[in-house]
Amino acid sequence: MTQLASQQQGSAQQSVTVAGIDCGTNSIRLKISRVDANGYEDIVPRVLKVVRLGQDVDKTHRFADEALDRVYTAAREFAQILAEHPVDGIRFVATSATRDAENRAEFEDEIQRILGVRPEVIPGTEEAALSFLGATSVVPQGELEPPYLVVDLGGGSTELVLGGGDEQTETDVQAAYSMNIGSVRMTERHLHTDPPTQQEIDEAIADIDEHIDEAFRTVPAGKTRTIIGVSGTVTTMTALAIGLKEYDHSAVDGKRLSIEDAVAVDDRFLRMTREERRTYKTIHPGRIDVVGGGALVWSRVLARVSQAALEDHGTAIDSFVASEHGLLDGIVLDYGRRLLAAR
Structure with missing residues (x-):
């Protein structure tokens, strides 16, 4: 992108x-x-x-x-x-x-x-719409297959936004839902041990899946053809998956990665101690303690959306696209357009 x-x-x-x-x-x-x-x-x-x-x-x-x-x-x-x-x-x-x-x-x-x-x-809901605008505004027409599911995985909430599908509504939101889960919330709620115990991980998964179940009642995730992941957790874990020694925005933005590879890396870093994570310069120091919780949310969303697509149209989604563009880009673009319209 x-x-x-x-x-x-x-x-x-x-x-x-x-x-x-x-x-x-x-x-x-x-x-x-x-x-x-x-x-x-x-x-x-x-x-x-x-x-x-x-x-x-x-x-x-x-x-x-x-x-x-x-x-x-x-x-x-x-x-x-x-x-x-x-x-x-x-x-x-x-x-x-x-x-x-x-x-x-x-x-x-x-x-x-x-x-x-x-x-x-x-x-x-507005956060979701702005994230979708920011993520899709930089997708060249025809490069990715719609409908897109933009997943904005933050510290406190995770937005699922489905949209696109034809030339007239390529960037229009069809359905959106904001889940009250994220990297900080999951860590503070469940992952208290360093590294987390299997019981803590299982309890976090149950919590995440309950929120995804509720989100899927609003967002028909099975219609997804392309998953676009935005936010620090997604881009950090993508950078780790492709083996970057230091974070590189240009190498991550637009990178397509298999869900299998993403889940494997997510699980490995979830189960690391914080000191082990600290040895990776790819991870921002401010994310060291919570990136495992975010990685767990990301893995569950990927797995559940892939399964929903399989059940909906017989083909599981096997990859996603990481994007450096999301809510902040949507804020700037939407606000700028509104100021222009008012002139």
Whole structure:
């Protein structure tokens, strides 16, 4: 997959410059892009900070003071970047952890003070639609077979979004569901031992499968022809599966990998100690303790979607495509389009 160029050479095409901020359970990310009728072009590519905002939120339903301190530090760094790159607008989107936090007003007030924009706490369905937009906006027509199932596996939630299918609705969402499971939640709920015990893994699988069962009542996963996986867990595990010694965005983006290989690597890293994982430079230090929980969610989603496709049309899906594009890209593209339409 390659990013769409957004400016037409030699034309005075109208464009806007926007900043998108995606604040999730585990990380906060910034992107500044120029958006026009053709797509977007990055001015400041993705900046990522692992802040673990969702620390213990699944248990306490509140943001921890130290988690808030980490996200405020990241926000101040983003403010410095934004001061150097004037924009027409900023959209700050907060997702799973913020939806669950009783003290989120404190977080929203301080972010507004630092960045001059109030976080929008969006529902899982909107998060799913934006992830789908971001992932599919960079797929060249005819390269992947629709319908696509975009899987956005975050720290606190995992979105399943089915869409595409003909030329008129190539990027339209047909069905979406947000599951309240992710790398941080699964680790904090179930994987307490280092490495996790088989009983802990079995209990986590039962929890994950229960959520997938519910999601499949809304999303007809059996209609899927191409699985597109986005988010840090998916791209990290893909990088490990293809043997990268250090993370390389260009090597991972658009990589097709067999489900069999993915599940094998997921299981191996799930059962490692944290110190063993720490020896792999491919894994961001902020993901060391939770990547096993994310890998387990990813394995179960892949296996269940493949089986659903087999039951629906007689052919199991045997691979997926990893993408560096997802929610953050969708935020930028959607916001930029809305600003253009308002002019």
